[in-house]
Each structure stands twice: as C-alpha cells, then as structure tokens.
Amino acid sequence: xxxxxxxxxxxxxxxxxxxxxxxxxxxxxxxxxxxxxxxxxxxxxxxxxxxxxxxxxxxxxxxxxxxxxxxxxxxxxxxxxxxxxxxxxxxxxxxxxxxxxxxxxxxxxxxxxxxxxxxxxxxxxxxxxxxxxxxxxxxxxxxxxxxxxxxxxxxxxxxxxxxxxxxxx
Numbered sequence: 001x002x003x004x005x006x007x008x009x010x011x012x013x014x015x016x017x018x019x020x021x022x023x024x025x026x027x028x029x030x031x032x033x034x035x036x037x038x039x040x041x042x043x044x045x046x047x048x049x050x051x052x053x054x055x056x057x058x059x060x061x062x063x064x065x066x067x068x069x070x071x072x073x074x075x076x077x078x079x080x081x082x083x084x085x086x087x088x089x090x091x092x093x094x095x096x097x098x099x100x101x102x103x104x105x106x107x108x109x110x111x112x113x114x115x116x117x118x119x120x121x122x123x124x125x126x127x128x129x130x131x132x133x134x135x136x137x138x139x140x141x142x143x144x145x146x147x148x149x150x151x152x153x154x155x156x157x158x159x160x161x162x163x164x165x166x167x168x169x
Contacts, residue, residue: 010046013057018042020058021065028069037072041065106168114164118157125150126157 021041025034041064045051054060115123125143128134129150134142136150143150 006049006051009051009057010042013045013051013061014042017058017061021061024062024065025069029072037065037068040068044068107165110164110168111161114161115157118160122153122157125153129154 018038022034022038025037029037041061044064045057045061051057115126118126121143125139128139128142129136136147136154139145139150140147
C-alpha cells in the first residue's frame, strides 16, 4: 500500500492537473471518452509508485496522456483491419484476354463460312430471324412460304452452325 505522503502528493497533482488533462483529452477524443482517459492517466501515475521521485509530475502526466492516445489509435487501427479469407474462385488464375479474342475471331470465321455455305434461301431466312429480329410468321408472310418451311430452314441453318463450331473445338 502507498505511504501517506504519496497519497498527499497524488491528491495535489490530481487537483492541479485534472481540469487541464480533461480539457486536453476532450479536444482530442471528444467529451464521451475523455473522462475515462483521465482516469486511466491518473491510475497509471499512481501505480507507477514513483510520484515522490518525479521532478515534474505535470510533464510525466502529459507523457502518460500522449501514450494513452497512441495506444488508443493503434487499437483503433488494429480493430479496423479487415481480413479476407482465401476465395479460390476469386483468386483463381484468369485466362489472358488475348486468348479469348483469338477464340472469338475463330468462332466468327467458322460461323461466317458455315453461313456462306448455306443455300441462299436458308441463309436469307436465318439472317432475317437473327439479325433483323423478325418472327417466323413475319418471315413466312414476306417470302410467301409456310410457317413450317421457315422452321425447316432455321433448323437446317442452326444444325450447320453447330456442326461447324463442334469441328472447331
């Protein structure tokens, strides 16, 4: 336990420095956290057991206060750290863009050849449906053929395109 002299010395430092220390902490951390930090600072001063040997107790208390703020800031930074778990789907290697472009060009080339190899009526029906976004009924009316004939030509053109792409793979 502390000697009676140390309690008197502590009370003297407390009375003279409490208001200034509270003001110091309020400016830096706000009014809510300041009283707790003042209490921590005086607790550290008292627990140090060196109050009688300190030449300048206000300066020593100021050092304790700065250290408390530093510890608080470090704790805040540590608590704000975000850790991400390893997500193999997200961290998986990505195919180079050039490979994708080359494959796209190959696919376009093969599709174009397949379309050019179609009979002209089949190719025309396919392009009307896929590029002009016409329905089978509109195509049938414009060309003067049946709905079933449009279905036949579309089926034939899609089968030819699928075979051409399958040969590419």
